[in-house]
Amino acid sequence: MTPPPPAARPRGPRASAFLYPWDVNGDPGAADRVTALGVRQVTLASAYHSTRALTPRHPRHRIVTAEYAAVLYPPDPARWAGRAPRPYPAGEWAPGDAFGTAAEALDAAGLEVHSWVVLAHNSRLGAEHPGTSVVNAYGDRYPWAPCVARPDVRAYLTDLAAEAAVRPGAHGTELESCGWYGLAHLHAHDKTGGVPLGDAAQYLMSLCFCGTCREGYAGEGADPDELVAAVRAALEPLWAGGASGAGAREASGDAGPGGPGARDAGPGGGPGGCGASYEAGWGGVRDLLGAPLAEATLAWRTRAARSLQEDAVAAVRAAAPPGFRVLLHADPLPYRTGANPGVDPAHILGVADGVVLPCTGGAAGAVLPPFVPHARPGTTLAANFTVVGGMGGAPGRLAEDAAHAVALGATELRLYHAGLASGADLEAVAAALRTLD
Numbered sequence: 001m002t003p004p005p006p007a008a009r010p011r012g013p014r015a016s017a018f019l020y021p022w023d024v025n026g027d028p029g030a031a032d033r034v035t036a037l038g039v040r041q042v043t044l045a046s047a048y049h050s051t052r053a054l055t056p057r058h059p060r061h062r063i064v065t066a067e068y069a070a071v072l073y074p075p076d077p078a079r080w081a082g083r084a085p086r087p088y089p090a091g092e093w094a095p096g097d098a099f100g101t102a103a104e105a106l107d108a109a110g111l112e113v114h115s116w117v118v119l120a121h122n123s124r125l126g127a128e129h130p131g132t133s134v135v136n137a138y139g140d141r142y143p144w145a146p147c148v149a150r151p152d153v154r155a156y157l158t159d160l161a162a163e164a165a166v167r168p169g170a171h172g173t174e175l176e177s178c179g180w181y182g183l184a185h186l187h188a189h190d191k192t193g194g195v196p197l198g199d200a201a202q203y204l205m206s207l208c209f210c211g212t213c214r215e216g217y218a219g220e221g222a223d224p225d226e227l228v229a230a231v232r233a234a235l236e237p238l239w240a241g242g243a244s245g246a247g248a249r250e251a252s253g254d255a256g257p258g259g260p261g262a263r264d265a266g267p268g269g270g271p272g273g274c275g276a277s278y279e280a281g282w283g284g285v286r287d288l289l290g291a292p293l294a295e296a297t298l299a300w301r302t303r304a305a306r307s308l309q310e311d312a313v314a315a316v317r318a319a320a321p322p323g324f325r326v327l328l329h330a331d332p333l334p335y336r337t338g339a340n341p342g343v344d345p346a347h348i349l350g351v352a353d354g355v356v357l358p359c360t361g362g363a364a365g366a367v368l369p370p371f372v373p374h375a376r377p378g379t380t381l382a383a384n385f386t387v388v389g390g391m392g393g394a395p396g397r398l399a400e401d402a403a404h405a406v407a408l409g410a411t412e413l414r415l416y417h418a419g420l421a422s423g424a425d426l427e428a429v430a431a432a433l434r435t436l437d
Helices: 030-037 098-108 123-128 151-165 199-206 211-219 224-240 281-289 291-319 345-349 395-408 423-436
Strands: 014-019 041-048 051-054 063-066 112-118 133-135 141-146 170-176 325-329 354-358 380-386 412-416
Touching (some): 030 098, 030 423, 041 098, 041 151, 098 112, 112 151, 123 141, 141 151, 151 170, 151 291, 199 224, 211 224, 211 291, 224 281, 281 291, 325 380, 345 354, 380 395, 395 423
Parallel strands (some): 014 041, 112 170, 325 354, 380 412
Antiparallel strands (some): 133 141
């Protein structure tokens, strides 16, 4: 079944709701409830990280525990034969072709389905293949964060992007975590908040020092041993209690793709030591490391992330039919890590069909304007809002926030997350979308 003709759709900005297959499968009323919200599209997970998710309306369950990062469809045996790393099929939380089953139900309700693919965020991958992980300046591995500069990781992520994106029933895709992941992570029973880390400290703790990245920094003119020493020296006052990272933005990534993300406070204080700012974004990084070392790290990491994004999008396009839209979840500050990795707006809009931007908590005014001058006819600039009140969203403000985003240049809306939201949250979403018609 094809989506309804334009005349039958709402007249406001195109809106899509995020869903997991387990929100739909086994619930005969799920697709109709989503349609009643007034959205035109569903962004449906086809490859997703481990999670514990509430399903407040499902007739068979209330809590779904996805034990590890998995694909929510049967991976192609021929594609992955003899390869490591390779994707893991989901367990009982999404058996068989869970994506395909859910996509059929949503299509039958008149909703256009796009796949939602999480790439560089996979704790099981790091546990079973430790050499694939980001390694910080202290030698600690981050199993949840594959190093996107490593050739084996890049080959895996590129093929995963093509396979997980171009599923039967999908009209397009959104690639999340297509870039660097770092320290910030909603880890099980997490105990890393004892010393608050600001934006700049998060970046330093997210720098990778695996063999591939050490060679990369050297290629940018930075001695990797000197860089390790500089990172440790810059952070030591923080660990010792002589500086504060309080007041930083929420750690990037795991509040959900529409999560908050306050913006940079501007350049930090004096160079190095306790006078430097652990909170002030890129200016703080330059203060803490010194400009030459800071710029060398960013040059290497930007080059690695750009080429991965180019390769992943090219692989999806090669596997997809004409008209298949490819969007990336992104942030306009290139040093950012997580679900919405930093990009250069001009570059990424020359690669993909558009971006999905985290706009919750008043962030639209910071994230949208950098992309608008580089948009072409047909470019998608999707403003992503968390609409789950219990996860920091403000569904009661959605109409106002969405109108503001559209005025800033947003062409579409994303709503995170129709499966997790309460009934009251969904009523607020439906009311807001009606006002935007």
